[in-house]
Amino acid sequence: MTDSLEGAGDGTRAVRAGLPEPVKYEPTLPGPVFAAHFHLPGEPTGPYTYGRDENPTWTHLERAIGDLEAPGRDGVETLVFASGMAAVSAVLFSQLRAGDTVVLPSDGYQALPLVRAQLETYGIEVRTAPTGGDAQLKVLDGAKLLWLETPSNPGLDVCDVRRLVETAHARGCVVAVDNTLATPLGQRPLDLGADFSVASGTKQLTGHGDILLGYVAGGDASSMASVRRWRKIAGAIPGPMEAWLAHRSLATLQLRVDRQNANALALAEALRDRPEEIEVRYPGLPGDPSYKIAAQQMRRYGCVVSFSLPTRARADRFLHALRLVDEATSFGGVRSTAERRGRWGGDAVPEGFIRFSAGAEDPEDLVADVLRALDESAE
Ligand SMILES: Cc1ncc(COP(=O)(O)O)c(C=O)c1O
Structure with missing residues (x-):
């Protein structure tokens, strides 16, 4: 593959990522293709046969995300999904079999314990380790x-991806990194040696709080073939409109x-300098426990800041007093949001813990x- 964007900066790459060759009288980014099936006389060969398997709007978006996750690298395939969880599940359920062991973060996204329970019903052993301090090495x-x-979401701990990948690979273990919080402009897991970069595109990647999306990028053709097969079986595919909106949003990713x-x-x-x-926590704040490793492997540190107010009541009063910030879950949108994370009950955080997503x-x-x-x- 020749990378027509070789040497380009992130902004240039973001505005051009995944665009097809210009065609006279056609738009720069072709509109969404709404199709359950495609004309298919004779032998049923692709690329476009049935709408659950492939769609030209996905193809453009997949190329765009691949351009950002692994610029200029040959052989990396990207697949888009209906949501981040569809992408997470596609990797875990397509790669693991009964009798296998997987190591999950103990402090990751709050749906992971549900995934864990499901994996265990299939006879897969699940071990957990916290993200900070490379504790995964002990259970590998x-x-x-x-x-x-x-x-990690919401605690914002960071682990040394290169170091963990080297050890994991030496022991015959593959590595997937959830790159949701960093986005590909913040961190490129495949360049750090990971086998899969997986993310929710619902967050800062698309950035407007109006679509759900997920993706998996990986460089091993046979592993990606099984992820693709899983997408076909589970059918957790993005709608063409969502895929097109996502691609449109990528143009402003760097901004x-x-x-x-x-x-x-x-x-x-400003929070660090408060008297109370x-x-x-912010991985890009010098002095933060995550800063040292984050500075080694990240190019940007994300839009999420977390902090703890002394009590649940104080946190609720704080959220209520905000005027420019919506009280809402999720993160990554251009409008700032914040929530008391303990209200969901799934994360091991203090009652007054706030996850704050900085907007534009x-x-x-x-x-x-x-x-x-x-x-x-x-008070
Ligand atoms: C780190 C992380 N991974 C995966 C997901 C799941 O993404 P989605 O909500 O798009 O299914 C989320 C959602 O918040 C997340 O924060």
Whole structure:
């Protein structure tokens, strides 16, 4: 493959990623193709046969995500899914068999315990380890698949992907990294040696809080063939409109990510400087427990900041006092959101723990709103 974007910066790459060759009188990014089936006389060969297997709108988006996850690399395949969980499940359920062992994060996305229970019903042994401190090394022996989520959601711990991949590979174990929080502009797991980069595109990748999407990128053709087969079996495919909206959103990825991540850092600094102890976490904040490894393997640190207020009541008052920030779950959108994570009951976090997703507002406005809400919510 020749990379027509070789040497290009992230912004250039983002605006051009996955675009087809120009065709006279056709739009730059062709519109969504709504088709359950395609004209298919004679032998039923692809590329486009049935809408659950392939769609030209997915093809463009898959190329675009591949351009961002593994620029200029041959042999990397990307597959899009209906949601991040569809992508996560596709890797785990297509790669593991009864009798296999998998290592999952103990502090990852809150649906992972549900996945764990499901894997166990199929006779797959599940071990867990926290993300920080490379604790996965202690439970790796005999494992077939190591699942990493770095930075972790919502705790924002980071692990050393290269180091873990080297050890895992030496023991015959493949590695998948959930790249949701970093986005491909923040971190490229395949370049760090991982076998799969998996993500929810629902978050900062598409960035407007209006679609669900997931993807899997990987360089091993036979593993990706089984992920593709899983997509066909499970049928968890994105609608053409969602796929097209996602591709359209990628054009502004670098603008959004840079603005939002700068806002996250500004917020983290302002929170760190507060007189009260609020345990702010942000992987890009010098002094944060994640900073050292994050600085080695990440190019950008994400738009999520977390911090803990002393009580649940204080956290609720704080959220209520915010004017520019919506109280909502999820993260990565251009409009700032925040929530008290303990309200879901799934994460091991204190009652006053806030997961804050910085949007694209003006930094002074955002920081001022948060500081005012903190003051107003104090007893
Ligand atoms: C790290 C991580 N992985 C996967 C998912 C699942 O993504 P989706 O909600 O698109 O299914 C999420 C959702 O919050 C997430 O935060």
